[in-house]
Amino acid sequence: MLVTVMGATGKTGKAVSERLLAAGVQVRALGRSADKLAPLQKAGAQPVAADATKAADLTAAFRGADAVYALVPPNLTTPDILAHYEQVNGALAAAVAESGVKRVVYLSSIGADRVAGTGPVVGLHRGEQKLMALPGLDLLLLRPGYFYENHFGAIGLVKSQGVNGGATNPDVPVTMIASRDIGEIAAKALVAKDFSGVTVRDLFGPRDLTMSECTRILGSKIGKPGLPFVQFPDEGVIGGLKSAGFSESLARAFVEMSHALNSGVMKATQPRAPGNTGTTTFESFADIWAQVYQSS
DSSP states (O other): OEEEETTTTSHHHHHHHHHHHHTTOEEEEEESOHHHHHHHHHTTOEEEEOOTTOHHHHHHHHTTOSEEEEOOOOOTTOSOHHHHHHHHHHHHHHHHHHHTOOEEEEEOOTTTTOSSSSTTHHHHHHHHHHHHTSTTOEEEEEEEOEEGGGGGGGHHHHHHHSOEEESSOTTSOBOEEOHHHHHHHHHHHHHHTOOOSEEEEEEBOSSOBOHHHHHHHHHHHTTOTTOOEEEOOHHHHHHHHHHTTOOHHHHHHHHHHHHHHHHTSSOOSSOOOGGGBOOOOHHHHHHHHHHHHHHO
16 A cells, blocks of 8 residues: 655654554655655655645656545745645645545645635635545545644743733634644544545544633643733734744734634534544643743
8 A cells, every 4th residue: 555645744744654654554755855754764655855836746746646645735935825725735636636546635624614714724625625526536634623733833922921822712612633643543544444435524632722721731831830821913913923934924814713713613513533533632742842942
């Protein structure tokens, strides 16, 4: 069995690659940098440096594979975030059709059932639609919640201002999950081949958490048990994200996504179940967060 893994050096793609290799599956690891793919090559993967916006690159990487783990690589500086999603999703759909691959696991997000109003997740909705339109494709749409790892972005703010914050309401419960759990669930599905036609799976961590609760847990790990989460005005959040290197388009999309979480528009549509729930607790992630905090 051969699986092509997009974003193989990223958060979920690396986890998928490692778990597939451990299961004895051949992995064609796709990424932007040959140097960053070297550790996976050493572990037994076939490295392929390619541009995810180019259908020809993806077609070559998909050809001969039994399945593909597909995603849209991040682009923090793009002047139009939805245009970036459109470009990658278009190349992806064209490559699936041209290569003849018949099984795809696509990394989407909670909220991808909505047509508009969810920021960058609108791009994932449109990507789902493109893949669903391909005849004869067994397609698994994974819709995880908020990545635990997104909280690494708060380290600078905590260090400089003594608070965590953003556009999200501090007291709204949010579905969250560790990226390694997403990778494990995806890898299991690819090995088991336990999906056909179009299948949707929302992905959860052990429990939903508010931003206030997350912040208290993170703070307790660095000796700041009273660390608060502050809901900042939209323009302040946009300015902060831009200063961190985000394009204005992406910064505004992130704020829109926060509004969708606050209002409940962006939420899981399925219940927790053993097959769609990760085991990594936020407390165990917070230990890793604290190590990064202390070393930065």
